[in-house]
Amino acid sequence: MxxxxxxxxxxxxxxxxxxxxxxxxxxxxxxxGPSRHPPLIPRTPTPDMLGSVSVVVPTLNEAERINPCLAGLSRQSYEVREIAIVDSNSQDGTRELVKAAQQQDPRFQLMTDDPLPPNWVGRPWALHNGFLQTSEQSKWFLGVDADTQPQPGLVASLVQTAETEGYDLVSLSPQFILKYPGESWLQPALLMTLLYRFDSAGVDAQVAERVMANGQCFLCRRSVLATVGGYTSARNSFCDDVTLARNIAASGFKVGFLDGAKVFKVRMYEGARETWQEWGRSLDLKDASPAxxxxxxxxxxxxxxxxxxxxxxxxxxxxxxxxxxxxxxxxxxxxxxxxxxxxxxxxxxxxxxxxxxxxxxxxxxxxxxxxxxxxxxxxxxxxxxxxxxxxxxxxxxxxxxxxxx
Incomplete structure (x- = not known):
């Protein structure tokens, strides 16, 4: 024995x-955790921020969830110069919804990206097209996903924080909207895999390989994005946000990942099954990480x-x-x-x-x-x-x- x-x-x-x-x-x-940057709060823009931000939203068949995003972006103030919706030939009425929003807010622009080239993933391709086609006079480029719900004062808060803290790129963690029992049980466990592997939002990573980012709300200096060639360095990545942020950090620029739960919400997936299938496929971050x-x-x-x-x-x-x-x-x-x-x-x-x-x-x-x-x-x-x-x-x-x- x-x-x-x-x-x-x-x-x-x-x-x-x-x-x-x-x-x-x-x-x-x-x-x-106790020393992290406090969560962002809604802010009012200052006159020097007039027309300083170009917003780009990539879309493909987003009719069921884009309306809150369009409404939230329309409520942003004069710091937003333009809101470019880069659509990949949606067939579900997305384009019609954008055109309707354009009638209420002339800052909306509906664009169609070129056919997807080899070795590109659709999302970074749409964002890259938006970067190339929006105004070079904007100081900041803001990528926003169609499933987000921006709150008033979001963009002003982002820009003021970036300017004050000296960030060249800053992205935000959202407040997730839960609706069904299965996702209420599974989604926080999946989110915890990120918190365990990386510092919490509001703690700046010391090395580029540990940088975190969220492309749902991704603000970058336009000059910095031009320096790294737009989204080309993340063209074949299924986690293009983290890949691009790490490439920018490796180039010597300051990158921040902050808590944005008070300034924007997101409804990502419907139910536990879709959460398992869709979100789980990118959470490993293998495209942005060495083996x-x-x-x-x-x-x-x-x-x-x-x-x-x-x-x-x-x-x-x-x-x-x-x-x-x-x-x-x-x-x-x-x-x-x-x-x-x-x-x-x-x-x-x-x-x-x-x-x-x-x-x-x-x-x-x-x-x-x-x-x-x-x-x-x-x-x-x-x-x-x-x-x-x-x-x-x-x-x-x-x-x-x-x-x-």
Whole structure:
């Protein structure tokens, strides 16, 4: 029986060796949270900001969700020179909705991007076309996704923050709108995979490879974007926002990723199934990361997000028979207690983080919104989704088909 005991303790010790350094890395990141930049709040523009921003919105069959975006952009003030909707030949009425908005606000412009060239993904191609066709007199370029709901004062707040803090590029994390039970449970677990791998919004990354960005609201100095060739360096990336932001940071420019929950909302996907399929395909960030970094991130997620629930549930639901560890006077090492203590601590952190991310969710319309508080139970599933995505290149993305080489 001593051999069984040694085997069991060996497994426990192996798990500890796997988890302890990952837990130390996680804690080093979370401890930066109290010093982060405060969330942006709506602001009023100043006269020197007149016509300083060109907004570009890429669209492809967005009729079901673009109206709140158009309305929100129209409520921005005189700092916005133009709002270019770059459409990829939508067939669902998107173009008609934009034309209707144009009748109410002449800043709207409807453009059609050229046919998608080889080695380009649709979204960066549309944004690149928008960059080339909008006014060079604008100091700032702002990319906005069609599923966002900009609040009044968003653009002024972005520009004032960038000017004050000296950012050349700044993007924002949104407030996510939840509506259905499944997504209320799964989506926060998927979001947590980002928080575990990277510093929280409002903490500036010290190296380009750890920069985070969100293309749903992506403000960049036009001169900087021109210097790096627009979106060409991210042309074949399915996470073009992070890829471009890291390339810009690597060129020596200052990049920030801040909390925008008070200035814009987003309704990304309808239900848990679509959240799993669509968002999960880009969360691995493999297009923006070296292979070694991707593997390290997968190890971290597995160790500190997936394992705690699995270890604790396995131990209590499938207890180790006492005779295996105490027969023949064998005294086991204290590794079981250490392992249980570490995983209980990690799970407690995970539940505590729910209060930290709660402002990032609008659950006022959600059915079964209480499932948000049980989202740590979805962590192993969320980590599995990142693993599955990390080794697959998407063949379908936002209504387009892509062929793998």
């Amino acid at each position: 001593a051999d069984w005991s040694n085997l069991i303790n060996g497994i426990f010790l192996g798990l500890l060796l796997l988890q302890v350094p990952a837990a130390a890395i996680l804690l080093s990141r979370l401890l930066k 070694a970094q991707l593997w390290c991130d997968l190890w971290l997620l597995f160790s500190v997000q997936a394992l705690p629930l699995l270890v604790l549930s396995s131990y209590f639901l499938l207890p180790i028979p006492d005779f295996l560890v105490r027969a023949h006077g064998y005294a086991p090492l204290p590794t079981p207690s250490l392992l249980l203590g570490l995983n209980a601590f990690l799970l407690a952190i995970r539940f505590a983080l729910l209060f930290a991310i709660a402002p990032s969710y609008d659950r006022s319309q959600a059915k079964g919104g209480w499932l948000f508080w049980l989202s740590p139970l979805a962590d192993p599933l969320a980590v599995l989704r990142i693993f599955l995505s990390a080794f697959r290149t998407p063949t379908q993305w936002r209504g387009r088909s892509y062929h793998q080489d």
